[in-house]
Structures are given as structure tokens and as C-alpha cells.
Amino acid sequence: MNIKSYMNDLGKNAKKASNQLTAASTDKKNRFLYRLSELLVKHTEDIVKANLLDLNEAKKNSLDNAFIDRLTLNKKNILAMTEGLIQIANLEDPIGSISSLKPRPSGIQVGKMRVPLGVIGMIYESRPNVTIDAAGLAIKSGNAIILRGGSESINSNNFLATLIKQALITVDLSEHAVQIIDNTDRAAVGELITMRDYVDVIIPRGGKELIKRISDEATIPVIKHLDGNCHIYVDAEADLNKAIEIVDNAKTQRFGTCNTLESLVVHNTIADNFLKKLHDVLKKKKVELRGCQETLKIVKDATIASEDDFYEEYLGPILSCKVVTSLDEAINHINYYSSAHTEAIITNNYENSMRFLREIDSSSVMVNASTRFADGFEYGLGAEIGISTDKFHARGPVGLEGLTSEKYIVIGNGQIRK
DSSP states (O other): OOHHHHHHHHHHHHHHHHHHHHTOOHHHHHHHHHHHHHHHHHTHHHHHHHHHHHHHHHHHTTOOHHHHHHHOOOHHHHHHHHHHHHHHHHSOOOTTOEEEEEEOTTSOEEEEEEEEOOEEEEEEOSOTHHHHHHHHHHHHTTOEEEEEOOGGGHHHHHHHHHHHHHHHHHTTOOTTSEEEOOOOOTHHHHHHTTOTTTOOEEEEESOHHHHHHHHHHOSSOBOOOOOOOEEEEEOTTOOHHHHHHHHHHHHHSOSSSTTSEEEEEEEHHHHHHHHHHHHHHHHHTTOEEEEOHHHHHHSTTOEEOOTGGGGOOOOSSEEEEEEESSHHHHHHHHHHHOOSSEEEEEOSOHHHHHHHHHHOOSSEEEESSOGGGOSTTTTTSSSOSOEEOOSSSOOEEOOTGGGEEEEEEEEOSSOOOO
16 A cells, blocks of 8 residues: 555545535534444444454553553443543534624724634544544534554454444535544554645644654644643641542552552651551552652652652552652642643642642642543543643643634624725
């Protein structure tokens, strides 16, 4: 196969489909979402069978448990995918909405209209559920999308592609509105991220190395996050029982996600009591604690943390820990080592919680809640196409609005400039 020619055809088709989507009614877009959700339910067993081919290959290649977890499709997460599509359908259509319309002295009215980005190119690893989330969000926000999943999920994605195409055709939308690259050649990625004539934005979702490569080599704007080194700070005025429960959930509910807790920060006045209780919980779940010297004085079987540990996204049963003497020290530590994904404070002190919300420089900042809530579905976005730790255009979970832009509109009644 000539990859350049293949990708060029995908780009042309996507551009043409995006023009059609700009004019598509909300009803038509929602009918696509409902139809796709029906097809997922109808073909659940077929999806699981296709996914099993990928899982068997992944196990044969000795991929780790966190990777296997992200790759797996089962009845539970297929149901979650259908619920996500329905939630997207129930959300207000952002396209065409007008805001900030104000009269000017000349008599004209100036405002802004929300519009699609155009064509999205998305590169992602292991998670085949992303295929459905991305397709649903792209169509509802009026964008065409070209999807390039990892080679490890090729069977799952190819089957999901047939369902997406069927749903598009059923509601009379272009079958090229969502295109999935069915070739595992890495050269396809190089082409996609440089197709400036056809693609308007690139969204990478996967490991740090993948995202760094895309960010370095793309000639198209990129919405990205490199990794998820998420922190929880347990304040001097925390409810310790609540803190134990939140930290346990944030770390152990799922190890292999970007919103999983990786770094714990604890105020020294409550560290002895809190860390001893937490250690009993973590030990039962075989979570290794790597801490500073103060941590080791309290938890005798913890191991000393290296400098790299405080930067690390483990995606596994390891947790770093730093004991601090003040809120200032906690904020400085987190801002220095964080990947700017999600951080939380556990406290009953209102002023401390407000300072934390203001001064922590991350895309999601929480008070008395698990970092595992940093997710498009949990935020009411229907689903997310990714989480952005950039500061321009979109930040945090990227849902419908994050896949749109605004243009100025002017409404007049014959005015001319004098």
C-alpha cells in the first residue's frame, strides 16, 4: 500500500465530510448517536470476540496488566460506551449558538458564533472505547475525524468501524465523517500529523513517548497531555477517615488510568496518625509506598523515594509520599513535580481549600474528592476525547465545547463605515 496516497485520500474525504457536517441538523447528529448505541448493544458479543483476538495477542507479547486493562472491552464498559453516546445526544448542541451579541454606536451588533474545528486527527493507544467516544463527540460537535488506534487494538477498532459506518449511512451522513485507519504502518501517523491541507487539529492520547513524538513532529496544532502525575494533599485540618477513603479510591480503584493518584503529600502534624492508618489499607492491596525521610520514620517498611519518583506516573501499585510542614510547601511541591493533570486537597479549612484551588496550576483541581473524577463522563460532558494540560483553547477533559471554536459575527441593517 502507498501510505501517502492512502492518507491523502482519507484527508480529502474527511474535508468533504466536514463541510456536510457543518450543515447537519442536531436531530440528524443525535439520530446517529442513538443508532450507534443500539448497534453496540446488538453486537456486544461480536465486539467482545473481536477484542479477545487483541487480548490474546497482547498476552502473547507479555504486555503488562495496566495495558491489558486499558485494552479490554467487556459487557460493562460497552454499556458505559452506549450510555456515553446517549449522554452526548442529550447535551445541547453547541454549533451555531450565538453569544455576547452587543450593539455598537454604529448600529451594528457584534457577537460570537460557535463553530466546528473542521477535521480532527486522533492518534491513541490501547483503549478501543476511545474509538466510540471520539466518533460520538466529533459528530455532535460537527467535526469529521480520522482515527488511528494502536496496532494492539486493530481487531477491536476495525469491528467498531463497521458499526460506526453503518450508523452514519443509516442517518444519511457521509460514511467518511468518521474514518479509522485500518493500516498498522507507523508511517500513517507521520502523514496524518503533517496533513495541513486537510486536518485542523491533532489529538494524541497514549503514553508519554507517543505524545512527545506527536508534539515534536506535528505541523498542525496539537491538544495534548503528556502524563498524569496526580497529587492529593492531606491538610492539617483534614477529616482523616474521609482522607483514607478518598486516597484509597484515587489510588486503587484502577491503577492504569491518567487520573489515578500517583503522589501523596501530607501535613506533618497529622502524618503519623494518617500514614499508619493508610499503610494498613495500602498493604492489603499490595501497594508499595516510596517516601521521603519523614515518611520512612513513620512507615518502617516504606522505601526511600528518589527524585524521579516524585515525577513518576506509575500506572501501577506504587505511591510516592512527601511530608510537608505547611500549605505553602505542599503547593510548591505539587506545582514543581506535577504534570498539571489533576490535584486534590483534603481539608475542612475553607481558606486553605480556596488557596489550593487558586494556586495549583493544573487542568483540574479538587476539594475533598477523588482524582478519579477527572473524566469527561463524570464532568457531565457525555464523554471526553482526551484531557488537555495545555493552557490555550481547551484545558482539562475535552468534550463538545473543546472541539469547537468561535468566530465573530456582525449583524447590521445597511450600516456603512464613515
